[in-house]
Amino acid sequence: GAIASATAPAATVMVLKEYNAEGPLTSTIMAVVGLDDAFALIIFSLINPIAYSQYKGEASIKLTEIIVLPLIEIFGAIILGLFFGYVTQYLLTKFTEKTRKILTIVTSITLSSAVSIFFGLSALIANMSVGFAVRNFAKKNLEISDEMDTLTVPLYALFFIIAGTEIRFSEMGSLSFLMIAFTYLIARIIGKVGGSTMAAKISGAPEAVQKFIGFGLLPQSGVAIALAYSVQKQYVQDTKVGLLIFNTLLLTAAMTEVFGPLLTKYAVIKSGEGTIE
Template sequence: MPNLSQLKKNGEILTNLNQKPEMSHRLISLFLALSSMSLIVHTGLFNEVKLVSSTLVLGFLLIAAYCVGYVLSQWGLPRITGNLLAGLLLGPYFFQYFSAEAVSDLSFLNSLALAFIAFCAGGEFKIEGVRQHLKSILFLISGVTTVVFFGVSLTVLAISEMIPFMAKYNFLTRMAISALFGVIAVARSPSSAIAIISETKAKGDYTNIVLSVTIVMDVVIIILFGIVISFCQVLISNSGSIDPTFFLDLLAEIAIALFLGFLLGKSIVFLIQNVKMEFPVVIIAVGFIVIKFSHLLGDYLHEVHDIGLHLEPLLMCMSAGFTIQNFSKYGKIFLSKMDGVSLPIYVAFFAITGASINVDILKSGWMLGLVIVASRTLMIFIGSNLSGRLAGDSPKIYKNTWMGFITQAGVSLGLLTEIVRRFPEIGVPIQSILIAAITLNQIAGPIAFKFALKKLGETNNR
């Protein structure tokens, strides 16, 4: 009679045999997708098919990104890294299977995906889990934010005279520009963290702490950015003193967005109870409405009543997900249903994000981008270690927490756009440097986070 170790070994062999056909199927699918798209793009056989056809590009991108993500996952890398690389390599700056115009046509899908991810982020933010790790979360938020902001700002300031576009300014202006680099370095990526957790089915103290800090940082970064940008406005443009009402307006906007999100969450629960609709269908529809409503309301108030109210739609969606999770009986089923449809949404989001990366901008800023990445990673490591020790976390937690905070994505890019709008002269070179840094963080971050989850034994998939 075979012993237990022999049965286990036989089971592993069978598992590997089952995975080999799956791998070959994905590679064949990828080959067919690339061959078909090459035939369309590089020959005249199908002239009636336009390169910028959004439907064609989306279908091709979903198949290719999914297959690349699966193949890389078999080598221990995150699926979203494969999705991102597929979009980057197949997009308008490398193999050119589709144009930048086609990517632009698909950008609305990224908005919908971000709304979906924001709902999931709020749903993952459970009061019970936060209460259990409250001290660790508060120390990490305050400690890492402080160390990263001042550490990166001082690093940039120290080398500012060697950066061509900064060297011509006086010390105070260089200090303000350095602070803009510092505040962008603080931003995290809830979308990437949630995608990795969803892929690995991760659960545990480390997962809860990293996810909670990442979600709360979305609110913290908006407040910090508002404060920094107002000081920089004074230092860069010499526009006088800071208007104290600005901070009150900023806090009011955040409070209103969170309150409207609470009402939205209650409304979604009401719809689910009475209309018997599926959670994902309602969430995607509501996410689209929230994005459109917040933008239209902001434009209307500004143009008609000269009121500068900007409601952040992602905060509203996050608050709604939090409400469903913590103030209704549907929290568990909500996350289960959302997780069931998350794969194509993550594939589309990260593939389009990869295809949107402007390689020309990347080339112009990659050297300084590496300096920013190195400085930011070091500061995250120092800040998370110090915070974890002060909070009394176990060594296995605080020695690995930094790996969960590297990734950057949508929030960082959104803040960069605002910097360019406010300060066109310095905003463009800042953008070129930080896009390079964000791209590197977006590639390396998920790999580091997945490694940490495996190292701490919190993953639950094969």
């Protein structure tokens, strides 16, 4: 459930750019997909210790385990990421060569991840904070979009190759697995569409946002799969539980990456904010 809140911004943003979408719905979708991965990481960090304690059958849950330690993990990762991000953007302002910029970004990500893991912090939150700091602390345009595009494809490919090695088709064919995956998928869709629509109505958002906001929040991949992978590694004593969670997220993420962009297209076209050329 904690992982379900994550959204894949890449697929949604690509659709919005493809159809030159502009307007309140588009700006709201862009803002939400930019924030909910961060919230998903925070929610996961708070919920995961509770779920794991219940799984182990502990009679009592210590306050330090469910509140203090997760908060240290979250805020420690944020502070660490902001530090590395600030240093990174400072160095990027000094470099003009593409190679140096790429090496700076890769080094920052590697160091941030390594230090986070060493101190038991969330590497995902730390690196998200790095990106936030690089984008917001810089006093001028760093012009690193080309460098980021160069890194994105191989990193995404490597990520999904590693994730693919954990797929077990033998675990996906059972009726129980399909029922769990289907229930998760439907519950997530209801939660995303219903929750965002309710929030839009309560906040008095424009009519287009109230009607279509939920359709732009369904794709799910990167962060969700990374969190599922970390859960799988956590349940080393019971590989079936870890595989069940990972395979469920992987299957449903693949499905939402197919129909999610189609629903985003439907939303921006029906709202009148997108154009078909």
